[in-house]
Amino acid sequence: EDKVVQSPLSLVVHEGDTVTLNCSYEVTNFRSLLWYKQEKKAPTFLFMLTSSGIEKKSGRLSSILDKKELSSILNITATQTGDSAIYLCAVNYGGATNKLIFGTGTLLAVQP
């Protein structure tokens, strides 16, 4: 059965801390792995990682794909209260259909 597992389920940190969120997957027909940030409502796209692009960085956020270990990490450095959100990992596994399977997410709370 295809699945995506995220850990931890939730964490609380102080502003300025660095956090690492984990995502592991077992899917057939892997195409890409995506990270989304969900605050109040809609998930907003952060990164996409593929076999040809296994590391991405944007400001304080960075992500790496380990195709051998079938996993990915999302790093956030110098966290701010605005980083508080649910971080969702999704894997595109549907071939031409681009189906996504999501993990249950990691709830990050950044305290001032």
Add this chain to the structure above:
Amino acid sequence: DSGVTQTPKHLITATGQRVTLRCSPRSGDLSVYWYQQSLDQGLQFLIQYYNGEERAKGNILERFSAQQFPDLHSELNLSSLELGDSALYFCASSVARGQVTDTQYFGPGTRLTVL
């Protein structure tokens, strides 16, 4: 703002009723995806349409159906509603021309409450 729009924002209805959720994709996107997000299930893929045709099905109940119209907007119809159908329903869109880098962008969602 992703460019994907959904209406209504909130919907409260009674068990047994039928509702229609509407989604307009980003300009240029041909594919629409519907997802259900509940507290205990996370984000679950329901169904995908591409240029008016159904392309993929996920965990969609038989009481639910969808369609995509010639102008590419999509509607998700939920019938014989049950308490357990209460959830956030998201629509996403993408270009979906087969590229590995195809990215889905999500609309703001419709919160459905079944009483």
